[in-house]
Amino acid sequence: MKKIKTMLTPWLFLALPLFMYFVWVILPVFQSLLFSLTYRESILTQAKFVGLANFVRLFQDPQFYLALKNNSVWLTCFVLIPIPLGLAVAVLFNTDCRGTNVYKTVFYIPMTLSFTVIGTIWAWIYLPEYGILNVFLRSIGLGSLTRQWLGDKRYMTGALVAVGVWRQIPYIMILYLAGLKNVPSELIEAALIDGANFRQRFIKVILPLLAPATVMAVTISIIDSLRSFDAIYVLTSTKARAAEVLSTYMYTSAFNYQDYGYGSAIAVIQFTITLTFILIYVNKSLNKEIQN
Secondary structure, eight states, X not given: OHHHHHXXXXXXXXXXXXXXXXXXXXXXXXXHHHHTTEEOSSTTSOOEEOTTHHHHHHTTOHHHHHHHHHHHHHHHHHHHSHHHHHHHHHHHHSSOOTTHHHHHHHHHHHHHSOHHHHHHHHHHHTOTTTOHHHHHHHHTTOGGXXXXXXXXXXXXXXXXXXXXXXXXXXXXXXXXXXXXXXXXXXXXXXXXXXXXXXXXXXXXIIHHHTHHHHHHHHHHHHHHHHTOXXXXXXXXXXXXXXXXXXXHHHHIIIIISOOHHHHHHHHHHHHHHHHHHHHHHHHHHHHHHHHO
């Protein structure tokens, strides 16, 4: 009896979190899958089963491919920019110099702000006439580079990605700072004794030990890039079709156009893409760790 009680005790503590996870994560995934096979004119009307019609329509929709293209831009930028920059900042701040904690706090501020505040700030920065960015470009003699950053479809996605990247870098920095704290100082001292310079110590000693942090950083960056919504919603009110991504297209389809089945089909595709990227990357990373 005591053995059974010991086995059940952890599950009793986990019961509520697991129940909440099932209600708010697992159940909606299956609901979206079921909704994607139906059509309804409004949330109050009876759903009509249409099979794979929503997916057939989706793969014939030019706007879906544009959203997919924009998502690929977000994903590429979120992996190639915040991760190396976040690592560089983490290495810079991983010292006992005076004032380092203050700099860390200031650098982390973007992560503490809601995207409503961030969107308002960057909307001011991107103003065509009096925005900080265009005013700065004019002040240094580069007035020819001023743009309608949120009004020209050629630059809109890039401007929005810049906002997301700016906010992502501090988060990656924190992940790498945590990883750097776990690097044994004995290994660094041994490399110093062997005459290794900073570049050699970083590439041969530090970077391999940061593999778990890198896996986490890449995984989170992929997830965040594929579910990018806040910046686009705040800065464009999801009305800029040229900057649309899968999450905003799902939102407009389901809630603006009341096409819940189609919106759910987009959600299923987005979930599948995200899951595929994560499984492939995590599987390769774990296999590499096991081999090493």
